[in-house]
Amino acid sequence: xxxxxxxxxxxxxxxxxxxxxxxxxxxxxxxxxxxxxxxxxxxxxxxxxxxxxxxxxxxxxxxxxxxxxxxxxxxxxxxxxxxxxxxxxxxxxxxxxxxxxxxxxxxxxxxxxxxxxxxxxxxxxxxxxxxxxxxxxxxxxxxxxxxxxxxxxxxxxxxxxxxxxxxxxxxxxxxxxxxxxxxxxxxxxxxxxxxxxxxxxxxxxxxxxxxxxxxxxxxxxxxxxxxxxxxxxxxxxxxxxxxxxxxxxxxxxxxxxxxxxxxxxxxxxxxxxxxxxxxxxxxxxxxxxxxxxxxxxxxxxxxxxxxxxxxxxxxxxxxxxxxxxxxxxxxxxxxxxxxxxxxxxxxxxxxxxxxxxxxxxxxxxxxxxxxxxxxxxxxxxxxxxxxxxxxxxxxxxxxxxxxxxxxxxxxxxxxxxxxxxxxxxxxxxxxxxxxxxxxxxxxxxxxxxxxxxxxxxxxx
Amino acid sequence: xxxxxxxxxxxxxxxxxxxxxxxxxxxxxxxxxxxxxxxxxxxxxxxxxxxxxxxxxxxxxxxxxxxxxxxxxxxxxxxxxxxxxxxxxxxxxxxxxxxxxxxxxxxxxxxxxxxxxxxxxxxxxxxxxxxxxxxxxxxxxxxxxxxxxxxxxxxxxxxxxxxxxxxxxxxxxxxxxxxxxxxxxxxxxxxxxxxxxxxxxxxxxxxxxxxxxxxxxxxxxxxxxxxxxxxxxxxxxxxxxxxxxxxxxxxxxxxxxxxxxxxxxxxxxxxxxxxxxxxxxxxxxxxxxxxxxxxxxxxxxxxxxxxxxxxxxxxxxxxxxxxxxxxxxxxxxxxxxxxxxxxxxxxxxxxxxxxxxxxxxxxxxxxxxxxxxxxxxxxxxxxxxxxxxxxxxxxxxxxxxxxxxxxxxxxxxxxxxxxxxxxxxxxxxxxxxxxxxxxxxxxxxxxxxxxxxxxxxxxx
Numbered sequence: 001x002x003x004x005x006x007x008x009x010x011x012x013x014x015x016x017x018x019x020x021x022x023x024x025x026x027x028x029x030x031x032x033x034x035x036x037x038x039x040x041x042x043x044x045x046x047x048x049x050x051x052x053x054x055x056x057x058x059x060x061x062x063x064x065x066x067x068x069x070x071x072x073x074x075x076x077x078x079x080x081x082x083x084x085x086x087x088x089x090x091x092x093x094x095x096x097x098x099x100x101x102x103x104x105x106x107x108x109x110x111x112x113x114x115x116x117x118x119x120x121x122x123x124x125x126x127x128x129x130x131x132x133x134x135x136x137x138x139x140x141x142x143x144x145x146x147x148x149x150x151x152x153x154x155x156x157x158x159x160x161x162x163x164x165x166x167x168x169x170x171x172x173x174x175x176x177x178x179x180x181x182x183x184x185x186x187x188x189x190x191x192x193x194x195x196x197x198x199x200x201x202x203x204x205x206x207x208x209x210x211x212x213x214x215x216x217x218x219x220x221x222x223x224x225x226x227x228x229x230x231x232x233x234x235x236x237x238x239x240x241x242x243x244x245x246x247x248x249x250x251x252x253x254x255x256x257x258x259x260x261x262x263x264x265x266x267x268x269x270x271x272x273x274x275x276x277x278x279x280x281x282x283x284x285x286x287x288x289x290x291x292x293x294x295x296x297x298x299x300x301x302x303x304x305x306x307x308x309x310x311x312x313x314x315x316x317x318x319x320x321x322x323x324x325x326x327x328x329x330x331x332x333x334x335x336x337x338x339x340x341x342x343x344x345x346x347x348x349x350x351x352x353x354x355x356x357x358x359x360x361x362x363x364x365x366x367x368x369x370x371x372x373x374x375x376x377x378x379x380x381x382x383x384x385x386x387x388x389x390x391x392x393x394x395x396x397x398x399x400x401x402x403x404x405x406x407x408x409x410x411x412x413x414x415x416x417x418x419x420x421x422x423x424x425x426x427x428x429x430x431x432x433x434x435x436x437x438x439x440x441x442x443x444x445x446x447x448x449x450x451x452x453x454x455x456x457x458x459x460x
Numbered sequence: 461x462x463x464x465x466x467x468x469x470x471x472x473x474x475x476x477x478x479x480x481x482x483x484x485x486x487x488x489x490x491x492x493x494x495x496x497x498x499x500x501x502x503x504x505x506x507x508x509x510x511x512x513x514x515x516x517x518x519x520x521x522x523x524x525x526x527x528x529x530x531x532x533x534x535x536x537x538x539x540x541x542x543x544x545x546x547x548x549x550x551x552x553x554x555x556x557x558x559x560x561x562x563x564x565x566x567x568x569x570x571x572x573x574x575x576x577x578x579x580x581x582x583x584x585x586x587x588x589x590x591x592x593x594x595x596x597x598x599x600x601x602x603x604x605x606x607x608x609x610x611x612x613x614x615x616x617x618x619x620x621x622x623x624x625x626x627x628x629x630x631x632x633x634x635x636x637x638x639x640x641x642x643x644x645x646x647x648x649x650x651x652x653x654x655x656x657x658x659x660x661x662x663x664x665x666x667x668x669x670x671x672x673x674x675x676x677x678x679x680x681x682x683x684x685x686x687x688x689x690x691x692x693x694x695x696x697x698x699x700x701x702x703x704x705x706x707x708x709x710x711x712x713x714x715x716x717x718x719x720x721x722x723x724x725x726x727x728x729x730x731x732x733x734x735x736x737x738x739x740x741x742x743x744x745x746x747x748x749x750x751x752x753x754x755x756x757x758x759x760x761x762x763x764x765x766x767x768x769x770x771x772x773x774x775x776x777x778x779x780x781x782x783x784x785x786x787x788x789x790x791x792x793x794x795x796x797x798x799x800x801x802x803x804x805x806x807x808x809x810x811x812x813x814x815x816x817x818x819x820x821x822x823x824x825x826x827x828x829x830x831x832x833x834x835x836x837x838x839x840x841x842x843x844x845x846x847x848x849x850x851x852x853x854x855x856x857x858x859x860x861x862x863x864x865x866x867x868x869x870x871x872x873x874x875x876x877x878x879x880x881x882x883x884x885x886x887x888x889x890x891x892x893x894x895x896x897x898x899x900x901x902x903x904x905x906x907x908x909x910x911x912x913x914x915x916x917x918x919x920x
Contacts, residue, residue, distance in 0.1 A: 041825070041887065043885070043886065043887050044826070047826055053825045053827075058825040059825055161886075287882070299892050300882070302892040303882075322882050323881075325883060327884035327886050338882070364518075365518040366507055397860040399884045399890055400884075400889075403860070403861075403881075403883045403884055404860060404864055406864075406881055406882055407868050407873075408871075410881045410882070411867075420870075421863075422747070422759060422763075422781070422783040423759065423866055423867075424787035424859045424862050424863055425757075425759045425787065426503065426621075426859070427501065429787055429854075429860075432758045432759050432761075432762040433762060434863070445482075
């Protein structure tokens with residue numbers, strides 16, 4: 001029985017294992033998982049911390065029993081310490097430190113990413129946390145048990161989800177962001193809306209704030225640096241960014257590329273025979289940029305993992321590529337983007353124009369209507385849609401609206417075509433023209449009139 | 461100053477007027493409106509009747525002042541009674557019966573549709589209502605003031621929206637539908653889910669029920685016929701279907717086509733020089749069937765009206781075509797469809813396969829997750845996506861999920877590509893694989909295994 005060995009138990013690992021089993025049950029599939037928590041949804045950690053998901057066990061995409069039922073073998077608390085491609089073996093080490101050489105016919109590396117430890121003095125102090133594993137999550141949760149104030153270093157999506165979560169525990173939360181606005185995956189105008197939402201919910205937000213050192217005063221921690229007054233807290237969470245975990249792949253001789261991620265082809269194959277890789281440890285092909293990027297996201301990990309699993313057992317599936325689609329909930333806001341923003345588009349050789357519009361999520365005469373801000377980016381030269389950003393209410397179907405734009409980008413639609421698509425309408429859910437279509441029409445008008453970046457307002 | 465005369469004050473009329481003004485302010489634009497309610501959202505009538513929209517004035521897409529600000533001239537309580545194309549004049553009659561010949565340079569006909577009066581004895585009785593105009597709405601509302609029980613004849617989307625509305629007034633509601641299931645714009649399996657929702661909320665539903673006669677007993681009305689026991693009620697609403705209102709266009713010599721609707725080209729031009737038409741009175745080009753159909757919907761009316769307005773002032777815009785996208789709220793359900801269903805697809809020469817799956821609207825560990833049922837239809841021969849249907853909770857982003865499928869249909873995506881699109885994900889709003897993508901994957905698997913219609917179940 002040929003063996004597929006999968007290293008990693010998160011999104012990419014489980015997706016490739018499941019797909020391989022589904023397509024070719026003749027393969028023995030063994031998953032090597034560094035801790036005791038295979039197939040956990042790390043995107044769910046903020047909701048365990050907030051208390052919205054009280055039982056951490058619910059964060060598993062599948063229970064142990066469900067995985068066992070698929071016939072996948074799990075090696076928990078086991079680390080892969082080295083790969084020997086010429087022998088087709090992996091060295092595994094269990095919790096007691098015992099090592100063993102295990103043979104494979106195909107190998108999928110899904111080692112994921114690790115949080116970046118920024119150069120901050122005192123980062124090793126008790127009460128300063130980075131989030132990576134479930135054990136990290138439990139450690140933070142313990143620390144928060146009697147904490148009243150927290151500092152979050154980093155105003156990206158994880159930092160802001162955690163600000164939301166800690167506020168729900170009625171903690172005083174300060175977010176420190178090095179750049180001039182939070183949520184820099186969207187335009188500063190949109191980041192401003194997010195910053196306002198944070199402040200509305202009592203979060204202190206300091207932008208252009210560089211953290212230099214953390215010091216201890218009894219149990220309290222003081223966070224200091226440039227551009228902000230020092231803040232005292234009971235806990236500090238560092239959520240700056242992540243980097244691919246590639247030590248194992250490098251040990252096998254795999255080539256590393258963008259931001260140190262493993263180089264793979266669009267079939268998720270490394271350059272080494274019989275070794276594939278997927279998820280947060282690999283480069284991600286960008287469909288619009290037509291080049292590899294580093295884009296550690298759960299959706300991407302699932303897609304790549306599924307392809308790696310299929311190709312590991314003889315398939316020939318190609319990754320369609322990322323569109324850079326993302327959504328995050330911050331208090332009552334949904335913040336979403338897909339495609340390229342002005343600067344990214346210009347860098348890629350486009351002649352971008354971005355137009356901002358407002359629209360209601362549904363007819364304003366039906367109860368509960370909320371406004372959303374839409375930014376539409378297209379190429380002036382050929383009218384092609386390049387990207388969209390939406391900030392709106394969490395109940396405003398913002399996530400699936402950005403997905404309409406994502407589907408349009410996938411097919412290289414022109415901006416005006418977005419307004420031609422026969423979208424659904426009933427007063428409780430939308431308007432005859434969806435806010436995306438109002439945006440597309442305003443964009444077309446601005447492009448035709450040769451104007452620069454433009455702000456239009458909504459119609460009822 | 462050239463004059464654009466627009467006959468009709470609803471969606472198609474206002475869209476064409478606004479677009480014409482926007483593109484060419486040198487045109488004088490005059491709208492002829494049969495009643496005093498220009499630019500009213502007739503889709504909003506159920507929410508006025510339910511009480512969710514207490515003030516009927518809010519149903520206007522735009523206020524009188526907003527329309528006046530655009531420079532559009534309104535002739536209210538005015539009917540167009542005849543068109544003389546050779547003279548380029550229209551005969552107008554005001555509320556007092558005074559007629560006048562008014563010249564035009566371009567004419568847009570947007571006379572809409574009228575409810576079909578089925579052949580039911582007693583349909584003319586007091587208390588039996590058809591809904592068309594705002595005055596009809598007020599008459600029904602008056603009748604309902606002290607009514608306790610209502611019968612709705614017709615289980616299509618208007619009938620069911622009204623069943624929802626009247627139940628909110630705590631009335632006893634019976635829906636009588638001639639066909640074997642309600643909501644026949646979706647598959648019977650989906651119609652069954654809708655029927656269950658109606659019953660859960662106390663609505664009596666009788667299918668395969670043909671109404672023959674209505675009789676009066678004091679103030680009460682008795683509704684009788686074949687396939688159901690006679691029902692007594694204080695009010696009867698007939699919501700069977702609509703037909704295009706084409707008497708005026710026919711008087712001008714316009715050709716009539718599918719279901720008696722006005723024949724137009726994809727630029728919304730009738731065969732008569734300088735006369736365009738749009739909305740519920742015209743044939744609608746179906747993008748997938750590549751032939752005209754009759755599809756009276758607000759979204760379509762807005763799109764066609766916009767094109768008619770543009771082409772009336774010298775443009776050359778082409779209607780991209782309908783995909784048959786629709787959504788309706790019935791109590792706590794959203795019921796949505798786009799594209800072709802099995803029978804429609806087979807009739808159009810496809811080799812359709814439909815697969816049913818279930819999925820959660822977002823990660824089940826985050827509070828408030830709800831299940832939805834997805835039916836995915838594709839062509840076995842080339843894998844092309846042909847249609848999708850979703851029934852889910854009203855808070856489950858169902859409307860915008862069907863729109864993702866609509867965007868995919870617009871671009872002639874294959875079913876499997878739907879699973880390749882980089883859609884957004886965060887636990888409060890979705891899953892790493894959207895339910896549409898789970899459906900696409902199940903479809904591909906069923907198609908590959910050569911199976912018939914298939915029902916799969918959801919993953920967490």
